[in-house]
Amino acid sequence: MPLRRIAVIATTACTLAIAACSSGEQTESASQTPSATTEAPTVVSIRSAPTGDYLVDASGRTLYLYTKDEPGISKCAGQCATQWPPLTGTPQAGPGVDPAQLGTANRPDGGGQQITFAGQPLYYFAQDMAAGDTKGQNKMQVWYLVDPRGEAIKTAAPGG
Template sequence: MRPHVRVIAAVASTVFAAVAATACSGSSSPSSSAGGTASPPASAALEEAAQTATPTVTTKSVSLGKILVNDKNLTLYLFQADKTSTSTCTGACAAAWPPLEVTGKPTAGGGVQTKLLSTSKRSDGKMQVTYKGHPLYRFAGDSKPGNVNGQGLNNFGAKWYVVGTDGKAITGSGSQSTGGNGGY
């Protein structure tokens, strides 16, 4: 369990650094927009970066088996607290576990069953990609393709697992990373 604490600490410090950098980078000059809106907080920037017009969900073989990944080959997870296709992960949860959001229609890559791929509306009105009814998320602690650092973590009230091509959680444990950095 100790390595998971390091991952959580690394994610927390990264989010804190991003928020601090955003807060410190503001200028004292008035905003040039008519509405006087400020720069979005770091978490909004993370959410925006996670959103893709038409993300592709595909597969990758890792130590845990054949799992779902996004178009950047980053591992996708399901949250066991999600009992329906509607996400229960918002706020700080969504900062640590960015939802796979879409503005268009998601596409299925090799090994992904198109009939299991869909979307669900989040509480903020954005659309999240689902697979076999499970909202899909990334883990902020996965920095490289093949990382599975979120596997089996108990965060925000439930466990997180990688998703197999059948749409079910893979609950086993393998090495924490196949990205060459030992997972950290």
């Protein structure tokens, strides 16, 4: 019995010591150290096609805008976001992309930060399977590719 009591006292003392150490202020270098789980930025680039340039992600997947959105406000949630997944993360401009046009907006479904370009939330189309696919172009006359100025491209899909 005395041995058990000693073990309980020792465990309690260790717990209190650890709690005391962790409740102090962090050193400056520790608070500035980036987390090991920091995500890589999401790169927005430009793809050139004979019918015009349009925005893509770093792997060449086509990005779209939804004309029912308002600047900085996505109106696509629930089942819509299943077919049109939002581009999320921390935006980074690829070659030829104006970094001042990139931003983020809160998702209406609590899905984090959606990347915007010229204020327009950006999306993928679930049926685009490979880089360069543009199967979502002009879907329902509200989904369009995005040109490097942030405007909807309302002409025929630039191949794919």
